[in-house]
Amino acid sequence: MKNEIPFLQSTTAKLIMIGMLTLVLFVPLAFVQNLIAERSLRKQEVISEITAKWGDSVLLYGPIIKIPYTAHYPVKNATETITETEYAYFFPEQLEGHIDVNTTEKKRNNYEAVVFSSAMKFNGTFTKPDFSSKGIAPEDIQWDKATLLVKANNLKSIKDGMKIKLGEKVMAFETATNDPVTFVSTLETPSFSISEYFTDEKIPFNFNVAYDGSRELKIVPIGKTTSVSMKSNWQTPKFTGYFLPGGNEKKSDNAGFEASWKVLDFNRPFAQHYFGDFPELKDYSFGVDFIIPVDEYQKNERASKYGFLVIGLTFLVFFVIQSISKISIHIFNYTMIGLALVMFYTLLISITEHSSFLKAYLIAGISVVLMISLYSLSILKSKKFAIFIGFSLTALYTFIFVIIQLENYALLAGSIGLFAILGLVMYFSRKIDWNAIKEEN
Template structure:
């Protein structure tokens, strides 16, 4: 028995499939616009964070201390006189840099969340204590005449990358049990000359030269040590529960829990591959830095950005569901309906970003997904002519949003789980459309009765 003639204007399943694909590709334009919106809001957030921490102190980096002893050294140079090369001995001022024989740093980081409007930044006050000792080197091994040393001009130098962070602090430096006055802006080359120094005056007679340094400095996000001593030890403690330990050396011991963290390092100069004594300051290797960062475990812009990348999956699955109702169940779905549904799916990411900046990511995700599921369920009931069919669309969307939330939390396995989900979806589409004649007007090769 021949199939009934299709109504005027009816299109083949292949045409409707192509229309859904084309409309899905067109929705890539507003989806990309949402991606740019996330990037723009993130840039505004970084600018706002910069204004919050301005005047407080930069991410701090400290180096030293060094015992610096100036001396004079005769250097033979060649000069031209009357067309002849003549060698002359000239006196040059040099400096002997002596790193500590051993030094112990104790740091207490007191973090604080500072807010401005909807933005926030992590700042800290670091109570620093450095104690140790210097030992005068064997000058003969360095080919230095002991008589050329100007011991009365010897000084101790300590480098801090952002001297502004010393605001409100009066560093105390004691050498050999004697407090010494400090000179600002005379730090180390490794900290761009920022820091402080103090003239020792009379050197303690013989033996190790003990020192003790105490001060408080302010900064934000991270604090970094440039080790240089023969034996460097650093103990850090803080109430911040989300630290990140990076750099050339990891802590030999650490403890992290919900109440904060503590960590300790021990680094020898053999591991640094640099001498304890040098003529003039030697640039430290940046690979030897030890950094403690106070991180925010949930970067909402990063999470929203990752969610936007799954936008095509939402559009594809929802359009396939509508297409199945159109092709298999015989419920016509217009191109305008596809566009409106796709617009609602893209609006989810805008709502997610807007609410996340105020409420946080998880509450924003629940609110935005519930709003879009409810909106599209009501619209689908009108388009598909049945609340039962609309319930299928709502159930699909709720499942997709639940799966996406899980994928966002499983960074290491998100690709595996996402690919398995796509495989299952493709298998389901193949199964339900296995009897569809995509080129035949009317939808199926057999008579549709249901």
Template sequence: MMDGMDVENGSEREERSPGRKFMMVLVMGFLLTIPLFVTWLLVYDRQSQSETAQQSIVSGWGGEQVFAGPKLVLPYNVALQETVEQNGKSVTRTNIVQREFFLAPEKVKLDSALKTRTKKRAIYEVVVYDTNVIGSAVFRLPDDFGRDGIAITDIDFTRAELRFGLSDARGLAGDNSVTVGGEKLVLKPGRGLGETGNSGFYAWVDASGLIEGGLEADFAVRFKGNESLTIAPHAGLTEWTVQSKWPHPSFTGSFLPEAEETKVTAKGFEAKYLITNLALGSSLVSMQVGHQVNPGRTGPMVHFEPDGGAVAASATVHLIQPVDLYGQVDRAAKYGFLIIGFTFVAFLLFDLIGGVSISSVQYILIGAALVLFFVLLLAFAEIIGFALAFVAASAATIGLITAYSASVLASWRRAGLVGGLLAGLYGAIYILLSLQAYSLLIGSLLIFAALGGLMFVTRRLDWSGSLSRVRR
């Protein structure tokens, strides 16, 4: 009885149509998208852990710095009239309110050299830098200054402030100095600029020199940061020269350096920016958007930066790592469908045409090995880099599936064909990852060629017939 049932079941398996076999393989391939999706989540999780580790490495060192300044802050008095009801009568009174306006320099020149190093913790690393921004700024009142509604006689030049902005003031280090007219100023923390979220430092200065002419400030500010340095320009002319021995810079932001004065080599880079306030679209004078203070008497100066705390215009230099291994592993994992699909099609052809019976369990095991490739790639890449990791993971996967195929296909020759197919697939994927601009074109042509080959091989296959008839 049992023998009869076995023969009958075996006959049913033998008579299963190629179409049903194809649908079964398609369903198994679809099920493998679940572990493939979990692999993507693993990549994102490891990337998040890497970013957290990098933040802990640079904690206390200095973040991605934004430098702004200097700006002169000049207090002035304004008379405001208001009408109030007092004892049943309308009384008009005048309140003297102290406000401030911000004067950007006519010209500012900045020169910064980034001394870089790589800080590591376990398998994680981050690029940090130490820089000394040496610069000078020239301040002058605009020729049409009176049109702003402020009289020079209302300005208290002796109580001016010279403000600098630095987004992460923890990075300030060394003997920072600011001199105006040859006199060294005493620097105080806080009261930065809006471009840096009001973080930075300032100094009191007598700006009486603006009445008759100009005011020149020289400064040297040393600070530490990581990964990027941003300059927030606001002068009539900003000239910024930046250099470093780091060979992998990326220039971003609202403005790019002058092409003819930018050099990037294996030994480092040097770039020069020239930015005018016409390009910025902003005036050198900005008024305080404040409110009256202490009605009825002259109140204390209100410190408020009108720019709102956001970097509207910027020039940024990123010190990038040449290989973003998590990004590359993520892109490689997106080709998982391609690898699984090509491999399953190869085994399906051996099943339908080659006369080899392959069970669904064997398909699942082969698919699991293909998915495991991306986990191995991620694990190895964190230790030895992406290129070597790709070679190691692909070699291990090809070796495992080839050895297993020799038993499944009952032939080392057929197993060698599977190994060659996988080697070609992994090689093609590595090329696709390297040629980002043409990856879609090459991938599309590869799939088109594979589809054409599959259609040619199966052109006479009766998909509704039985496998026994096909194999005879």
């Protein structure tokens, strides 16, 4: 009868200890992920400081005709009425916009933010305001107190003021109100007599505005027919908002992008004119987000999420080699290897802040692979096993790097890759006689 081996020296005990060590190593891995999140938060704070000085996101829509009128309201249980001044708002019949956006990257220390300068040109036509739908008497309409409105945010970043040419008259906009909730301000011209302008059924207008901003630029399609074209040097636009550009007209390449929108009045959920309160329209805007699809910190975060996979598969490779070669690997050796794998992510985040993610990944990956390969050579006493471990780690880090770069196919590539890795492990471990290993131990 063969002597029974102590439990702590059995294969089962070794597997349990390796599993527990893997779980313990998740603690420093979690600290690394917290570090990445902290550095990413710091980056957002720096970006906010930069954009606050340069200019925040841009929202603009107008012009809008505003005409006061006298409204009569009956008094309850009385024959007389009270009068109040109300306002009617009329949107353009045609609105065309041509927008050129030039983006640049502003850097501070190790951080960078995307900002832009835009030149916007708008033109179109108004039709004569019609009050007949509300039954308002002509004598109650205050034609001589009409004004033009433009709604906008981020007013401090408007360059050279803003003027509009209505027919042959040029008028300047001034700040009328600021909404503390939506942060959308109202720019308004001085009052003028609008009746003298509509000798014809339509009157043309045009206005230009130069705007600095960051993150996004949006327009609200207030024209009965709104046509907007945008051109920019930014290579990774994200078209956003209530409407997307025309599929055949959108183009994005290494030189930037060109896009155009055409919106009709029955495509949108708001009317062409309003009496009384002015509606909130910012939710129906469209435009572009000037974003970096996956920034350096996002890549670091995604890489760290595969830390459990790297640690688990590396330990599995060492355990299989140990089982095949009959070489005893102490739990201390596993601990050193695990810590080296965790150090990969601290190297990655620290080098990334002073270089590109690709260079940081190469430097950190080569350093860790060489360290573990040389360490395995000293404990396994075999060049072929050390080379195999180095090759396995290189393949694993390459696989993770490819997944990180993918956006739309990351899940698919990751699932196929993990399936292939599982198949390889099953193939190389298929002939191991675990009972024989237990007896020899």
